[in-house]
Amino acid sequence: MACQQFHGAPRRPFLSLFFSFLFLTSLLGSATALTPARRVADAELDKDVEAMIARATTGDQYLLGVGKADITGPVVELNFMGYASLGQIGTGLRQRIYSRAFIIGSVTNPEDRFVYLVIDTAMGDTAIRYGILQGLANLGSGYLMYNQSNVAVTGTHQHSGPGAWLNYLLPQVTSLGFSKQSYQAIVDGSVLSIQRAHQSLAPGTLSYADTNITDANINRSLYAYLQNPADERAKYDATVDTTLTMLRFKRASDGLNTGVLCWHSVHGTSMLENNTHVTGDNKGVSSYLFEEAMKSDQSAAPGFVAAFSQSSVGDTSPNVLGTWCDATGEQCDFEHSTCGGTTQDCHGHGPEYQKLDLGVASCYEIGRRVYAGAKTLYDNFDSQATAVTDPSVRFYHFFNDMQWYSFPLPNGTVVQTCPAAMGRSFAGGTTDGPGAFDFVQGDNSSMAQNPFWTVVSDLLTTPTQEQVDCQYPKPILLDVGQMHEPYDWSPNIVDIQSFRVGQLIMIISPSEATTMTGRRWKAAVAEAATSKSIVTSTPKVVLGGPANTYAHYATTPEEYNVQRYEGASTLYGQWESYAYIHLSTSSIGYLAAGAGQPAQGTLPPNNVNNSLSFISGVVYDNPHLFTSFGDVLTQPKASYSIGDVVNASFVGANPRNNLRLEGTFATVQQQVNGNWTTVRDDHDWHLEYTWVRDDSLLGSSHVVISWETESYTTAGTYRIVYNGDAKAPVTGKISAFTGTSSTFTVS
Ligand SMILES: *[C@@H]1O[C@H](CO)[C@@H](O)[C@H](O)[C@H]1NC(C)=O
Ligand SMILES: *[C@@H]1O[C@H](CO)[C@@H](O)[C@H](O)[C@H]1NC(C)=O
Ligand SMILES: *[C@@H]1O[C@H](CO)[C@@H](O)[C@H](O)[C@H]1NC(C)=O
Ligand SMILES: *[C@@H]1O[C@H](CO)[C@@H](O)[C@H](O)[C@H]1NC(C)=O
Ligand SMILES: *[C@@H]1O[C@H](CO)[C@@H](O)[C@H](O)[C@H]1NC(C)=O
Ligand SMILES: *[C@@H]1O[C@H](CO)[C@@H](O)[C@H](O)[C@H]1NC(C)=O
Ligand SMILES: *[C@@H]1O[C@H](CO)[C@@H](O)[C@H](O)[C@H]1NC(C)=O
Ligand SMILES: *[C@@H]1O[C@H](CO)[C@@H](O)[C@H](O)[C@H]1NC(C)=O
Ligand SMILES: CC(=O)N[C@H]1CO[C@H](CO)[C@@H](O)[C@@H]1O
Numbered sequence: 001m002a003c004q005q006f007h008g009a010p011r012r013p014f015l016s017l018f019f020s021f022l023f024l025t026s027l028l029g030s031a032t033a034l035t036p037a038r039r040v041a042d043a044e045l046d047k048d049v050e051a052m053i054a055r056a057t058t059g060d061q062y063l064l065g066v067g068k069a070d071i072t073g074p075v076v077e078l079n080f081m082g083y084a085s086l087g088q089i090g091t092g093l094r095q096r097i098y099s100r101a102f103i104i105g106s107v108t109n110p111e112d113r114f115v116y117l118v119i120d121t122a123m124g125d126t127a128i129r130y131g132i133l134q135g136l137a138n139l140g141s142g143y144l145m146y147n148q149s150n151v152a153v154t155g156t157h158q159h160s161g162p163g164a165w166l167n168y169l170l171p172q173v174t175s176l177g178f179s180k181q182s183y184q185a186i187v188d189g190s191v192l193s194i195q196r197a198h199q200s201l202a203p204g205t206l207s208y209a210d211t212n213i214t215d216a217n218i219n220r221s222l223y224a225y226l227q228n229p230a231d232e233r234a235k236y237d238a239t240v241d242t243t244l245t246m247l248r249f250k251r252a253s254d255g256l257n258t259g260v261l262c263w264h265s266v267h268g269t270s271m272l273e274n275n276t277h278v279t280g281d282n283k284g285v286s287s288y289l290f291e292e293a294m295k296s297d298q299s300a301a302p303g304f305v306a307a308f309s310q311s312s313v314g315d316t317s318p319n320v321l322g323t324w325c326d327a328t329g330e331q332c333d334f335e336h337s338t339c340g341g342t343t344q345d346c347h348g349h350g351p352e353y354q355k356l357d358l359g360v361a362s363c364y365e366i367g368r369r370v371y372a373g374a375k376t377l378y379d380n381f382d383s384q385a386t387a388v389t390d391p392s393v394r395f396y397h398f399f400n401d402m403q404w405y406s407f408p409l410p411n412g413t414v415v416q417t418c419p420a421a422m423g424r425s426f427a428g429g430t431t432d433g434p435g436a437f438d439f440v441q442g443d444n445s446s447m448a449q450n451p452f453w454t455v456v457s458d459l460l461t462t463p464t465q466e467q468v469d470c471q472y473p474k475p476i477l478l479d480v481g482q483m484h485e486p487y488d489w490s491p492n493i494v495d496i497q498s499f500r501v502g503q504l505i506m507i508i509s510p511s512e513a514t515t516m517t518g519r520r521w522k523a524a525v526a527e528a529a530t531s532k533s534i535v536t537s538t539p540k541v542v543l544g545g546p547a548n549t550y551a552h553y554a555t556t557p558e559e560y561n562v563q564r565y566e567g568a569s570t571l572y573g574q575w576e577s578y579a580y581i582h583l584s585t586s587s588i589g590y591l592a593a594g595a596g597q598p599a600q601g602t603l604p605p606n607n608v609n610n611s612l613s614f615i616s617g618v619v620y621d622n623p624h625l626f627t628s629f630g631d632v633l634t635q636p637k638a639s640y641s642i643g644d645v646v647n648a649s650f651v652g653a654n655p656r657n658n659l660r661l662e663g664t665f666a667t668v669q670q671q672v673n674g675n676w677t678t679v680r681d682d683h684d685w686h687l688e689y690t691w692v693r694d695d696s697l698l699g700s701s702h703v704v705i706s707w708e709t710e711s712y713t714t715a716g717t718y719r720i721v722y723n724g725d726a727k728a729p730v731t732g733k734i735s736a737f738t739g740t741s742s743t744f745t746v747s
Contacts, residue, residue: 059387062501063105063113064204064249066259066305067196071119071189072096072682073162073182074656075278076691078615079175081166082122082159083273083433086174090162092690093655093665094277094360095284096682097121097161099186100307101193102249102261104501105393107203112393114150114499115194116261116506116544118307120280121186122268123155123546124510126491127167127608128186135191146194149597150395152497152508153190154547157310158268158281159433164615166550167607169489170422170480178611185659200303203252206388208504208540209381212242213373216282216366217266219515220317220348220431221566223335224559228516240515241265241312244370245542246377247504248385256301260290262374263542265311265515269432270318270350270363277358277688282318283308285367288685290374308370309544312518314511314553314566318366319348323431332431337564343434364685388502390536396590397497399601400583402551402572403481404470407582415575418470420481420490420551421463423568427477430565471573474563481571486612490571493604495548496583498525500591503535507584509545511554514566517577518543520556521584528585534592549604554580620729621653622699629653629726630739633702636720639745642713645706646720646746650739652703653726655691657734660723665689666705667721671743676719686710699729703739715747 075093079086097120105113117132132153136143164172164179165186172178219225219239226233233239244264250257268281280287290306297304323332323346325339332339332346339345350362377384403419428434463471463479480490497508507525522541529539553569560567560574570576590598623629634649655665660682666689668680680687686708694700705720722739 057387059205059207059389060391060502061107061203061205061252062388062391062393063103063107063201064206064251064258065103065197065199065201066249066303067101067193067198067200068098068305069189069192069196070096070661071099071121071186072278072659072661073165073185074179074659075162075689076655078179078182079163080160080276081163081171081175082268084171084174085273085433088273089276090278091276091692092278092688093682094688095279095288095685097158097278097280097284098287099190099193100287100305101190101197102259102305102307103194103197103201104206105201106391108391111145113145114393114395115146115152115197116309116499117151117153117190117194118261118309119153119155119186119190120158120284121155121161122157122159123550124153124548125166126549126604127183127606128165128190129153129548130606131183131187131608132190132194135187136194139191139195143198148600149397150499152499152506152544152547154309154508154544156268156280156283156308157313157512157546158271158279158284160271160275160277160279160281162278167605168491168550169487170478171550172611176615177613178607179613179615181656181659183608185661189661200258204258205250205252206247206501206504207250207381207385208245208247208388209377209385211244211246211373211377213244213264213370214238214242215320216369217242217316217318218320218322219315220267220319220323221315221514221559221564224555224562224564224567225315225515227558227562228556229558232516236519240316241518244373244377246374246381248378248381251301254301257299257304258301259305260307260374260378262306262308263311263544264308264370265313265518266316266318266366266370267313267432268310270359270366272359273433275358275360277690279363282363282367282370283310285364285685286371286374288683289368289371293375310546311543312513312515313545314514314517314555316515317348317432318362319350319353319432320366321349321351321353323348337431343428346431346434348431386540388504390502392500392502392593394500394591394593394595395498396587396598397495398598399493399603400496401493401602402576402579403492405579407579409575409578415578416470417572417575417579418467418481419479420492420571421467421471421474421476422478422480422571423474423563424477425563425565425568428565473561474568474573477568487607487610488605491549491551491604493602494551496580496587497548498584498587498591500534503537503539505529505535505539505541505591507541507543508547509543509554509580510547510549510551511570511576511580512546512552513543513554513577514556514559516556516559517554520577521581524581524585525588528588529591532588532592534588618654618656618727620699620732621657621701621726622729623651624694624700624702627651629724629737630722632739632741635742636744639747640709642709642711642715642746645708646744647704647706648720648741649702649704650722650724652691652701652722653724653737654701655724657727658725658736663723665723667723668707669719669721671717680707709746713746717743717745719743
């Protein structure tokens, strides 16, 4: 198996071009007494050579656009997506979440264009993707070129955002079904980000470079990783992919950079299962810090967008200090990640775990480490980067049904994938968030069966013998791919998609690929692109996901065999990762210049209008007795020192009445020469909004706004402003109101 990495930026083609240039100029220089006619010809040649050199150093021009928009759904009274923890219900907002859109198109052929979307959600999703495509179609004829083939919806894999927007039943279980409000916020914001990217389209150049970030991720399933062949593992000096690849968008008209699209692998599980404030997790922090820094950077255009797309995330953890037993302080069992035989007591520790908070400090620190690596790369970019050359922009997409899908392995043996199923260790969870049930990772016996789950899964379906054999050695806990009542529990149909611009190829993965799966997949695609002459120089392959639908995990067959969480969550059986690789490599021809599109395949169901929901709406709001909405309940103190937390509380109303998309619930204003200027809002990490229901019958509630004053806070006079919206009893009319605190000084 070819497992050579293609990460190193190949600069040889440019060197050889450079040498041809030297050779040509020396020839020209040595020619004497040229005739006028030859001088003209030489001048032409000079121009060609200059153009060649220019192309080699800056790359070809493409039509480039970037855009960003708010996707923050209901921040309270809704389950968070990611940990599948029934008790993790939102109580507020630390950081708004966004969709970041990147459009890359051909300058000469407007049909050749793709959209790479990075959304601050746990994953891409079928219903969301349908909604985005419908939203784009609704924008009119100017947007018709964006369709099933060329729009990739990738999630950052954060675990601290509103849930209840997924297409299939299984992830709806803990969110008590589907919320149209939560769904629509993501869809509308995604469409708006694409619209903004579209409106910003202008000719520009692309280049990419890599850096290694060695202190932001570790392998959380090392026991499984170690099952991969020793000679294969020996090719890599880390058990996780530490690479960050940055693609830089540079506008031709003014030479300013409009954005960076980065790929990096680390789980968005820095914010812990007991956190109930919305954030973009560590990738949200990285984007926030990068975009803030670019606001005063001479190289960056206004509206600069920095996205950190998730990559080979499957077995990575941001809890870089390892896994420890809460009770004993000892390391968890290596094979099963347990303490005394159970999972609940074993936790991964982030870099700031000793703060015993909800993961806030560790999240910021991991996000900052990735940002710091990316920023150093950006600051030294031109000396390391490779220009994207070759004007072709290509893409393909089709749906593949994974039920009994037969294909040959690289050695020719024909194998098949199976209908989706969850193994027993799925219920055990991971060391980033232990399962709520007493299942252990790597368990293969019926010993630790939880009676609840056993009853439920047996009630739902009994897997056929054919399915049991196909999924072997996975002990099936939930035969989700064969559960269609009242609608499909999990996807059997997945999106197979890839993009190419010049020598850069993007694999769009529907599953969370483990480190070794990602390495094999990228190497196989690079090899196919080279052997089929799809690219004109050494290919550079990146992988982004989980995207377009949520097909859980993709382990290698070796990792699958030991059935830890990731193997148990590899839906389509032990050959799933090879199926993905086969589908990508056998479709590589669609990335060739001038190639057409494959047959679309069977469309997956869209459950947006037939999903169950047990989520209740806002009934009404009432202020506390003898108060009005927005009245201050607790004023801030008169003065604070930089580093203090400023708190103010207000008579509040349910924030589900108005999501204030593109707006803000909380604001810090500073008095500058007598005028009040907004200096912090919901996008700031250090400004936190908390909503507390006081009396369900009366409908009264209050809001706390906390500002953790940062080291860079300037001394001055400030106040806190709360923007709310109340729902009137009887009429249901929603009215906006504002609350303003007294002023305070920070010094
Ligand atoms: C999407 O648009 C592109 C460009 O016009 C076209 O080549 C492709 O066939 C379209 N795909 C679908 C599924 O309609
Ligand atoms: C990253 O680390 C690997 C392994 O040590 C090395 O081969 C590679 O050159 C490094 N990449 C960069 C961009 O430093
Ligand atoms: C949140 O959970 C983590 C991990 O279990 C724990 O260490 C921490 O103390 C908890 N924090 C709070 C505030 O409950
Ligand atoms: C091909 O590889 C698979 C997986 O390693 C193995 O099970 C199978 O026996 C091999 N087939 C041949 C013909 O070597
Ligand atoms: C699981 O059980 C099967 C059948 O008893 C056995 O062949 C396999 O090796 C076991 N796997 C593990 C990880 O124990
Ligand atoms: C869902 O319902 C909405 C509102 O009636 C409608 O606009 C939309 O087309 C429906 N979507 C699907 C997939 O049926
Ligand atoms: C500020 O309010 C938050 C949220 O209610 C609370 O957790 C925190 O302890 C308060 N801090 C101070 C300094 O009062
Ligand atoms: C304060 O606001 C007023 C009214 O908008 C404006 O005319 C004035 O220039 C502002 N002063 C400063 C110092 O910004
Ligand atoms: C080589 C390596 O990266 N080892 C780390 C893998 O992750 C475990 C925790 O899961 C660490 O203890 C190892 O140091």
